[in-house]
Amino acid sequence: KLNELQAELGDAFHPVVMDITKPEALEKWVSKTFGRNHQPDILINNAGVMYSDNVDDLSLDEWHNMINVNLNGVFYLTRLIVPVMKENENVCHIINIASIAGLLGNPSISGYNASKFGVRGFSEALFKELRYDGIKVTAVFPGSINTDLFDKIEGMENHPNMMKTTDISSTVKFLLETDDNYLINEITMRPLNPKDPS
Secondary structure (H helix, E strand, O other): OHHHHHHHHHHHOOOOOOOOOOHHHHHHHHHHHOEOOEOOOEEEEOOOOOOOOOOOOOOHHHHHHHHHHHHHHHHHHHHHHHHHHOOOOOOEEEEEEOOHHHOOOOOOOHHHHHHHHHHHHHHHHHHHHHHHHOEEEEEEEEOOEOOHHHOOOOOOOOOOOOEOHHHHHHHHHHHHOOOOOOOOOEEEEOOOOOOOOO
16 A cells, blocks of 8 residues: 555655554654654554453453554654654644544443543643644544454444545545644544444
């Protein structure tokens, strides 16, 4: 997919595959990519993993992986990008893609809930912390999206009534195109009819 995007977007697009749970690697990449003459305008945190099990069956590895990817990764990259964004004369924007699971607890996904509730709290604090530095922060809470997130989860299957990834990307595009002094700090998205039509 990255190669296809590279071909479509050309030299302006520089794909990098990284593990966002490795802060040292992220720090090297940020130092190499940004500096006095080149600051980021936008950061979109969008990595996520989910395991489904009752709390007494959820393994420590599964719990730690969800917290590390879904929450710690957001913190690791954001704390590195914010100082460089503060040097930018333009209004910047951090968008954290959370989940409806960051607003509503559900049985069998307590670890996922915990990680996404964490993203919500982090985003709200960050929005208040950075607004006077010219940095917008928006948390996006999508409902069910037709992606591979559910592929390995028993009892959860994709179906045509789920939202499409293009629904999310068009919303993110709208957020990024808002007036400099206009901020949507939270936005919730859901399919109108969430039930499987089959």
